[in-house]
Amino acid sequence: MAPNVLDTDELNENDMLMEELPPEAALDGPPPNADDLLRRTLGTVREERHQAVRRRGRITAVSSTLVVAGVLAGGVWMGQGMGVGGTDDAVLQGTSADGAHMAVRVTDTEGGLRLVATVDGLRDGEACWLVVHTKDGRTFPAGSWRAHEGEVTLAGSAMVRAGDVAGVSVVNHDRQPLVTAG
Structure with missing residues (x-):
């Protein structure tokens, strides 16, 4: 009878497997x-x-x-x-005895003063500083560069109000003015 019981178990397993399949x-x-x-x-x-x-x-x-x-x-x-294109801009111009020319656009901003200077006629290789002079005699450096032949345009800034500006100069290494606009 043992073989008969085994066959029934196998059949039951097959039935269970078939029920799981679709x-x-x-x-x-x-x-x-x-x-x-x-x-x-x-x-x-x-x-x-x-x-x-x-x-x-x-x-x-x-x-x-x-x-x-x-x-x-x-x-x-x-x-x-930054005041670009604003109506509060002032333009200062100057020419030195040696023929150097400078034009500076001065713009009052929240943090001070913004400058755009165009300089021409300086000696090639000259070390230059852009300096702002106030009405009460103080000076503020606003930028520096080494001059070369031709026109140079540079931007600078200083911690002073535009209404306090008396003039702007380019000075050499010995602090001698090369050209002043005012």
Whole structure:
């Protein structure tokens, strides 16, 4: 009787395994419309992927546009804060006996004074300092460079109000004025 009991156990196991499998597993071969089903599934996957790529592209375009707009707005804001193009600018000019010329645009800012100086006619290789002179006799260095042939334009700044400026000079290494605008 032992072989008969074993066969019954095997049959019970087979029945349990068959209950776990879906009915489609008992079919011989793929269903007759398997190619159509695969084609529809792949089409759906491709369409979803295409939509995701387009969505990402739109998000990137909007983000880029916002970044560019922010940079431009920041530039305009900073330019206004620095007094660029403001009506409070004063232009000082001067010429030395040696033929050096200087024009300085002076702009009052929140932190002091902003200068843009254009200098021409200095000796090539001369060490130069841009110095702001106040009405009460103080001096403030605003920039330095080494002169070369031709016109030089440089920007500088000093911790003084534009209304206190008496003049601006270019001085050499020995602090002798080369050209003064005032």
